[in-house]
Amino acid sequence: MSAAPAYSEDKGGSAGPGEPEYGHDPASGGIFSSDYKRHDDLKEMLDTNKDSLKLEAMKRIVAMIARGKNASDLFPAVVKNVACKNIEVKKLVYVYLVRYAEEQQDLALLSISTFQRGLKDPNQLIRASALRVLSSIRVPIIVPIMMLAIKEAASDMSPYVRKTAAHAIPKLYSLDSDQKDQLIEVIEKLLADKTTLVAGSVVMAFEEVCPERIDLIHKNYRKLCNLLIDVEEWGQVVIISMLTRYARTQFLSPTQNESLLEENAEKAFYGSEEDEAKGAGSEETAAAALPARKPYIMDPDHRLLLRNTKPLLQSRSAAVVMAVAQLYFHLAPKVE
Secondary structure (H helix, E strand, O other): OOOHHHHHHOOOOOOOOOOOOOOOOHHHOOOOOOHHHHHHHHHHHHHOOOHHHHHHHHHHHHHHHHOOOOOHHHHHHHHHHHHOOOHHHHHHHHHHHHHHOOOOHHHHHHOHHHHHHHOOOOOHHHHHHHHHHHHHOOOHHHHHHHHHHHHHHHOOOOHHHHHHHHHHHHHHHHHOHHHHHHHHHHHHHHHOOOOHHHHHHHHHHHHHHOOOOOHHHHOOHHHHHHHHHHOOHHHHHHHHHHHHHHHHHHOOOOOOOHHHHHHHHHHHHHOOHHHHOOOHHHHHHHHHHHHHOOOOOOOHHHHHHHHHHHHHHHOOOHHHHHHHHHHHHHHOOOOO
């Protein structure tokens, strides 16, 4: 208890007005400054029984990571706190582990039973973070554990956890492509999800794992079109590009019979008295051309896609606007 003042001296507020908060020489990036002493201080704080000190230490460590400083030597001290009862400390420990689990795989493997317990935690953020850490440990030996965790998370009642499961799918696929068939089953399940939070992530997983399985999209096509407007911007870009590819393979091209379309569309929409007053000869010629070519009628599902993506031309994201423009270029009739 007598060591407590030492912690309070170095809580991040000790720097002078003109100095950076951590490290006195900005050019050194903290390598040759007082980082090592500070790290010893942080290790002591993490070893105490006081949650308030642990929380303070974790906040400072996460702040270091956010500023691009290397905190990997603290991994053993941090990983010991993964079973901490304090929810705030636990969240920050998981943030740290997601960052360094891939680099410190051996140490992360020692805590794998704790991550598995984290998957059953009542707090959805802890469940999602535990899955994120598990999928960051890129060791083939834990593939079965990851597969089981993804399957369970795909059925989780929290859409945030289901979204994290969708993000974990491509990671597991890149680690072991033999799991493809099982992962496709999970993707099929998540594609049926009705929440906007999951939609973009599962389509991304679909595009990375099984883009050739167009049949999985058939029954979810209308739902994806209707959800699109409410999905976050990153998800909108992913879904629009996938639906563009889908529509180009599943619907007739609206640019076929172009000459017929242009003649008839212009007559229907922009017809003038002059056109009506034209000689009977030209009308007979047009009438003779009609039986030769079947007029194009747009599929209602094709029209649904065009109608639901048009408002996104007003999006604040340039990437979304470009994705919609590309979709219209390939899928809309020329008059549109």
